Amino acid sequence: MPTRTARTAWKGTLETGSGQVELSSSKVGTYEVSFPKRAAEQAGGTTSPEELIAAAHSSCFAMQLAAMVGQAGGTPDALDVTADVSLGPDPAGGFRLTGIALKVVGEVEGLDEDAFREVAEQAKVACPVSKALTGVAITLDASLA
Numbered sequence: 504m505p506t507r508t509a510r511t512a513w514k515g516t517l518e519t520g521s522g523q524v525e526l527s528s529s530k531v532g533t534y535e536v537s538f539p540k541r542a543a544e545q546a547g548g549t550t551s552p553e554e555l556i557a558a559a560h561s562s563c564f565a566m567q568l569a570a571m572v573g574q575a576g577g578t579p580d581a582l583d584v585t586a587d588v589s590l591g592p593d594p595a596g597g598f599r600l601t602g603i604a605l606k607v608v609g610e611v612e613g614l615d616e617d618a619f620r621e622v623a624e625q626a627k628v629a630c631p632v633s634k635a636l637t638g639v640a641i642t643l644d645a646s647l648a
Contacts (some may be wrong), residue, residue: 586605604643
C-alpha cells in the first residue's frame with residue numbers, strides 16, 4: 504500500500520509565527536497555518552491540523568461506509584459526510600483534540616434507516632482514520648435523506 508506525504512515549513516514562534524502546509528504527494532496545494540488563527544473561532548483563510556484531520560476523517564469514513572453499505576446489500580447513491588474536529592485544553596497541559604462529530608446523510612437503496620445506522624456505526628469503527636484516532640471521542644449521527 505502507498506505512503507502519502509505532507510510537509511510543513513514553519514517560521515517564528517508559536518504566537519507570532521506561521522507556516523505553509525504542502526500536500527506533497529498529490530501536489531494539490533499549499534495552505535497557510537498559524538496558531539492564532541488555529542485557536543480563533545474564524546479561520547481567516549488559513550487551515551489547521553484539526554481541519555486537515557476533519558478532511559481525512561470525512562473522506563475515509565465516506566469510502567469505508569460506501570464499501571460496507573454494498574457489503575450489506577445496499578447501493579450508496581450519495582453520502583454527505585461532515586467531520587467536526589474540536590481542539591481544547593488538555594488537563595495535563597497544552598492542547599488536545601477534544602472530540603470528533605461525524606454526520607452522514609445518505610441516499611441509499613436497499614437499506615432502511617435502522618440498517619443504514621447500524622452499517623454506519625460499523626464503518627465508524629472500521630475506518631482506518633477512526634482507528635488512528637482512538638484516543639479521541641468520536642460520535643456519529645447517521646440518517647437517510
